[in-house]
Amino acid sequence: xxxxxxxxxxxxxxxxxxxxxxxxxxxxxxxxxxxxxxxxxxxxxxxxxxxxxxxxxxxxxxxxxxxxxxxxxxxxxxxxxxxxxxxxxxxxxxxxxxxxxxxxxxxxxxxxxxxxxxxxxxxxxxxxxxxxxxxxxxxxxxxxxxxxxxxxxxxxxxxxxxxxxxxxxxxxxxxxxxxxxxxxxxxxxxxxxxxxxxxxxxxxxxxxxxxxxxxxxxxxxxxxxxxxxxxxxxxxxxxxxxxxxxxxxxxxxxxxxxxxxxxxx
Amino acid sequence: xxxxxxxxxxxxxxxxxxxxxxxxxxxxxxxxxxxxxxxxxxxxxxxxxxxxxxxxxxxxxxxxxxxxxxxxxxxxxxxxxxxxxxxxxxxxxxxxxxxxxxxxxxxxxxxxxxxxxxxxxxxxxxxxxxxxxxxxxxxxxxxxxxxxxxxxxxxxxxxxxxxxxxxxxxxxxxxxxxxxxxxxxxxxxxxxxxxxxxxxxxxxxxxxxxxxxxxxxxxxxxxxxxxxxxxxxxxxxxxxxxxxxxxxxxxxxxxxxxxxxxxxxxx
Numbered sequence: 001x002x003x004x005x006x007x008x009x010x011x012x013x014x015x016x017x018x019x020x021x022x023x024x025x026x027x028x029x030x031x032x033x034x035x036x037x038x039x040x041x042x043x044x045x046x047x048x049x050x051x052x053x054x055x056x057x058x059x060x061x062x063x064x065x066x067x068x069x070x071x072x073x074x075x076x077x078x079x080x081x082x083x084x085x086x087x088x089x090x091x092x093x094x095x096x097x098x099x100x101x102x103x104x105x106x107x108x109x110x111x112x113x114x115x116x117x118x119x120x121x122x123x124x125x126x127x128x129x130x131x132x133x134x135x136x137x138x139x140x141x142x143x144x145x146x147x148x149x150x151x152x153x154x155x156x157x158x159x160x161x162x163x164x165x166x167x168x169x170x171x172x173x174x175x176x177x178x179x180x181x182x183x184x185x186x187x188x189x190x191x192x193x194x195x196x197x198x199x200x201x202x203x204x205x206x207x208x209x210x211x212x213x214x215x216x217x218x219x220x221x222x223x224x225x226x227x228x229x230x231x232x233x234x235x236x237x238x239x240x241x242x243x244x245x246x247x248x249x250x251x252x253x254x255x256x257x258x259x260x261x262x263x264x265x
Numbered sequence: 266x267x268x269x270x271x272x273x274x275x276x277x278x279x280x281x282x283x284x285x286x287x288x289x290x291x292x293x294x295x296x297x298x299x300x301x302x303x304x305x306x307x308x309x310x311x312x313x314x315x316x317x318x319x320x321x322x323x324x325x326x327x328x329x330x331x332x333x334x335x336x337x338x339x340x341x342x343x344x345x346x347x348x349x350x351x352x353x354x355x356x357x358x359x360x361x362x363x364x365x366x367x368x369x370x371x372x373x374x375x376x377x378x379x380x381x382x383x384x385x386x387x388x389x390x391x392x393x394x395x396x397x398x399x400x401x402x403x404x405x406x407x408x409x410x411x412x413x414x415x416x417x418x419x420x421x422x423x424x425x426x427x428x429x430x431x432x433x434x435x436x437x438x439x440x441x442x443x444x445x446x447x448x449x450x451x452x453x454x455x456x457x458x459x460x461x462x463x464x465x466x467x468x469x470x471x472x473x474x475x476x477x478x479x480x481x482x483x484x485x486x487x488x489x490x491x492x493x494x495x496x497x498x499x500x501x502x503x504x505x506x507x508x509x510x511x512x513x514x515x516x517x518x519x520x521x522x523x524x525x526x527x528x529x530x531x532x
Binding site: 175192193197198200209211216224 | 285291292293302303310314393467469496502503506513514517518521
């Protein structure tokens with residue numbers, strides 16, 4: 001069952017990769033339906049994997065940064081299905097599916113459910129709720145990143161599309177900000193009840209302030225005059241890059257330093 | 266004339282552009298701290314959790330100049346943010362009073378929601394500042410059944426007459442336990458978290474070292490366990506925090522709802 005959870009996640013990623021392959025190399029209109037079916041299957045398999053992780057470990061995979069890639073990529077892949085079927089935007093769909101796979105590689109190797117540390121206080125319904133809202137917020141920030149990259153590609157080619165991207169970047173970052181605020185507020189209240197204090201001097205809390213302030217600035221860009229239209233997409237890109245970088249860099253840098261030390265020892 | 270000049274200054278202080286740059290700087294300042302912490306620049310940073318901020322600065326600030334400087338800069342930035350937000354709240358309140366009865370209902374509610382969001386941020390800053398400079402955190406003493414605890418703000422000793430970790434064993438060591446303290450002088454027993462003589466008592470979980478002796482080899486080793494420590498304050502931050510969170514979230518959701526209604530109306 002342990003390996004089932006892990007490898008269904010890998011299988012879902014392979015299905016996303018196949019959809020991305022078709023989007024890039026067989027994009028002739030005939031494969032649209034096949035891509036849609038592939039995406040739906042991938043989301044279903046991904047959902048089964050996420051559900052297995054929750055059942056086996058007892059909580060939403062979030063505590064270790066690598067683990068939160070599982071629910072966040074799930075959120076982003078639902079957005080991917082929307083961009084492909086509803087918005088029918090090929091460029092955006094390619095970028096979103098590329099980001100899903102990129103996040104998968106960032107979180108690699110995903111641990112088995114039993115390898116995840118047992119944090120029994122995270123098993124209640126409240127942590128489950130605000131963890132998932134946090135995941136949704138990060139998925140929206142990831143989508144904001146995809147829209148920003150899409151804007152950079154389309155700004156000189158299709159002005160109308162670029163304009164619609166800008167509008168959507170603002171709306172998505174606003175929704176991401178609202179959900180992020182909700183998760184932080186709910187988490188603070190829960191932390192007071194559980195740990196006696198809502199604030200801890202540790203990296204994750206400082207990072208939450210940094211993210212909150214950054215996206216608060218981002219949603220105000222619309223109301224300022226005299227700014228280049230590049231500012232919003234640039235912020236969308238930097239914001240999510242910082243979230244991912246803080247999530248993976250230190251794990252990988254430790255591995256790389258450990259590897260180098262091992263070679264020269 | 267004088268009033269309009271003052272109002273112009275308030276408007277400039279609470280400008281969106283000022284907020285934008287300020288929040289980018291604060292974000293960067295906190296991000297640098299995250300990187301520095303992760304790189305292990307000063308491991309003493311975590312001892313901040315064991316003290317009320319003002320007590321830590323008084324006792325250890327001079328020894329850890331890097332952390333103190335970082336905290337001081339953060340304090341300056343957040344203070345400026347508070348001024349910016351407060352000015353914004355005044356400007357928005359003035360706009361609301363002017364708009365009342367002049368504009369349509371949806372537009373008025375949308376503007377009111379913006380006022381509520383910014384007002385809640387002002388509240389958050391005040392709550393955090395108050396909890397950082399008031400009260401007392403017990404850095405060393407772990408609460409044990411039958412043991413005594415005290416704090417500098419209250420001369421009477423308090424005896425822990427009951428400490429029950431939750432009845433549900435699977436809930437884990439960090440889940441909220443049941444604690445009863447008794448005032449030795451007045452014989453008044455009270456549950457924690459709770460009030461006693463104008464102070465609000467609660468506990469926080471912290472890692473504490475525990476020496477374990479190996480029965481076979483006789484060797485001693487230190488392991489980390491969870492200990493419960495006391496926090497005393499004149500204010501229960503939970504209720505103001507709940508209130509500010511409620512205001513902020515109501516404001517944010519109302520704003521989005523009204524914005525969509527206005528867009529639908531335009532169409």
